[in-house]
Amino acid sequence: MTDRIERELELPAPSDEVWEALTDPERLAGWLADEVSFDLRPGGEASFRDGETLRRGWVEEVSAPDSRDGGGRLAFWWASDDEPATRVELTLVPAEGGTRLRVVETRPLELLDAIGGPRFGSGSTSIGPQARSRALVATH
Amino acid sequence: MATTDHAGAVFGALSDPTRRRLLAAIADRPAATATELASELPISRQAVIKHLSALAQAGLLDRRRTGREVHYRVTPAPLSDAVSWMAEVGGQWDERLKALGRELGGEPRGRPER
Numbered sequence: 001m002t003d004r005i006e007r008e009l010e011l012p013a014p015s016d017e018v019w020e021a022l023t024d025p026e027r028l029a030g031w032l033a034d035e036v037s038f039d040l041r042p043g044g045e046a047s048f049r050d051g052e053t054l055r056r057g058w059v060e061e062v063s064a065p066d067s068r069d070g071g072g073r074l075a076f077w078w079a080s081d082d083e084p085a086t087r088v089e090l091t092l093v094p095a096e097g098g099t100r101l102r103v104v105e106t107r108p109l110e111l112l113d114a115i116g117g118p119r120f121g122s123g124s125t126s127i128g129p130q131a132r133s134r135a136l137v138a139t140h
Numbered sequence: 141m142a143t144t145d146h147a148g149a150v151f152g153a154l155s156d157p158t159r160r161r162l163l164a165a166i167a168d169r170p171a172a173t174a175t176e177l178a179s180e181l182p183i184s185r186q187a188v189i190k191h192l193s194a195l196a197q198a199g200l201l202d203r204r205r206t207g208r209e210v211h212y213r214v215t216p217a218p219l220s221d222a223v224s225w226m227a228e229v230g231g232q233w234d235e236r237l238k239a240l241g242r243e244l245g246g247e248p249r250g251r252p253e254r
Contacts (some may be wrong), residue, residue, distance in 0.1 A: 031239035
């Protein structure tokens with residue numbers, strides 16, 4: 001089972017300008033989290049601090065807007081210490097008068113359970129079945 | 141497993157951002173009362189009760205009366221884990237995208253309202 005949310009937003013700016021807002025840590029601090037660091041290449045580390053919450057993760061895909069069709073995509077994984085990791089995919093498609101941004105966040109629980117979940121730099125916390133059980137217990 | 145009708149009721153109940161916010165707030169603790177929720181969120185107690193009834197009717201919340209108070213908790217059905225995750229994460233993206241829209245739309249900048 002994969003939990004998934006999807007949102008779309010039309011922005012009155014060309015895709016390379018939207019791309020900058022999605023990838024420049026200073027611009028990201030204006031909307032994604034209070035403090036963002038991003039090693040912008042596949043496998044690069046990322047961290048996101050928002051108030052008390054610290055998420056760590058890594059970059060999966062970086063495709064800057066194409067000069068021909070203007071489409072671009074950024075995909076990364078993130079998780080706070082006690083939560084299962086989730087995947088965020090931000091896709092840019094040129095639209096009339098600007099750019100359409102599509103956000104998809106997915107939580108592929110079965111895959112994570114099967115492989116025991118990815119591990120992040122802080123300690124040896126496995127973000128897999130245990131966190132999943134805790135998440136279930138927490139809702140009871 | 142949920143029938144299509146049930147899923148329809150669930151997503152109908154979750155189409156409202158205030159209800160998603162309430163559900164996420166209740167999912168954070170064992171149980172909550174309408175009075176507690178109304179004191180934490182910018183919504184009247186009467187409106188909170190109305191939203192909680194809609195969530196309970198869709199099977200997302202359990203209602204339990206203890207003395208004069210009614211305690212609401214997120215139902216332990218497997219669906220509710222996914223639903224409360226969707227409510228919380230969806231609500232976070234709504235806030236972030238509002239802020240991004242302000243960044244790029246030329247509207248006044250600022251922190252999203254909470």
